[in-house]
Amino acid sequence: MAKKRTKADRLQRQTEQQEKRIDRRPEEIVKKTSTLAPKSDEPTVLIPIEQQIQRRAHELYERRGGIGGHELDDWLQAEREIKGRQANAATA
Numbered sequence: 807m808a809k810k811r812t813k814a815d816r817l818q819r820q821t822e823q824q825e826k827r828i829d830r831r832p833e834e835i836v837k838k839t840s841t842l843a844p845k846s847d848e849p850t851v852l853i854p855i856e857q858q859i860q861r862r863a864h865e866l867y868e869r870r871g872g873i874g875g876h877e878l879d880d881w882l883q884a885e886r887e888i889k890g891r892q893a894n895a896a897t898a
Contacts, residue, residue, distance in 0.1 A: 855888060855889075855892075858888050859881065859884045859885050859888050860884075861884075862883075862884035862887060862888060863877075863880040863881045863883075863884040864880075865884075866880040866883060866884060867880050
């Protein structure tokens with residue numbers, strides 16, 4: 807018959823797992839990045855999602871004529887657009 811795990815066993819296992827995560831070297835941790843589909847003549851370049859959102863938000867700001875006061879709106883719209891494109895690309 808299998809041995810029933812106690813709360814102490816579970817806590818010990820969780821502690822060991824956390825220590826393994828902490829012991830990783832930074833180069834072993836992959837930063838979450840994404841890509842936009844490149845145009846046919848452009849090379850493929852990985853661009854972090856936050857940078858993509860920042861660029862798009864700035865485009866929205868410029869399109870509005872550079873009028874301030876809508877930073878959050880621009881950021882949220884850019885985030886929706888970028889994440890929406892990623893979701894569509896993932897399902898395609």
